Amino acid sequence: MRQLKLAKAFTLMEPGPVVLVTTCDGKKNNIMTISWTMVLDFTPLFAITTGVWNHSYAALRKTRECVLAIPAVDMLDQVVGIGTCSGSDTDKFARFRLTPLQGAFVRAPLIQECLANIECRVVDVVKKHDILVLEGLAAYVNPARREKRTIHAVGDGTFIVDGRRIDRRKAMAAKLPAGV
Ligand SMILES: Cc1cc2nc3c(=O)[nH]c(=O)nc-3n(C[C@H](O)[C@H](O)[C@H](O)COP(=O)(O)O)c2cc1C
Helix, strand or coil: CEEECHHHCHHHHCCCCCEEEEEECCCCEEEEEECCEEEEECCCEEEEECCCCCCHHHHHHHHCEEEEEECEHHHHHHHHHHCCCCCCCCCHHHHCCCCEECCCCCCCCEECCCCEEEEEEEEEEEHHHCEEEEEEEEEEECCCCCCCCEEEECCCCCEEECCCCCCCCCCCHHHCCCCC
């Protein structure tokens, strides 16, 4: 994984990919799949929607840390598998043959096989809507990866894969932060 400037980390999330969220409760690593995400600002701040119905939630609340790991389309079956079993009875790193990497700021592991990883701290919990607000602390990309297309969940069990990239950077220049 190569370090990515933190000011660019929001560009990993703005296209709305399905993400894997890793946690470490102090004893065990876990992973869940999340498609309800949002970029809140450039700093970067993100929101995810999840709650007590998931095993990961207790670790998220207790440690107030996680990693947002962004899978590519060649990981779709792992992404669906991770999102349909529970860390309460499954070691998902072992079952889905994923490699945990130590980050610099949080105990939750990065996932080596993913396209990118963002170490995050939970900075707010909006209980009424089961929203966790995350602050990105460091970001990494995997430059060696050949398959770079991300996955977008429709919500009915089907997925859309990234298509053509269209450049409107000149027209948007006034709205883009410096260096992005
Ligand atoms: C494609 C996909 C998207 C998902 N998105 C969310 C989500 O946005 N929020 C959520 O709470 N659960 C979501 N889930 C469900 C969790 O990933 C699932 O309940 C998982 O088993 C939780 O793992 P855990 O119990 O080990 O924490 C999604 C599952 C899949 C397959």
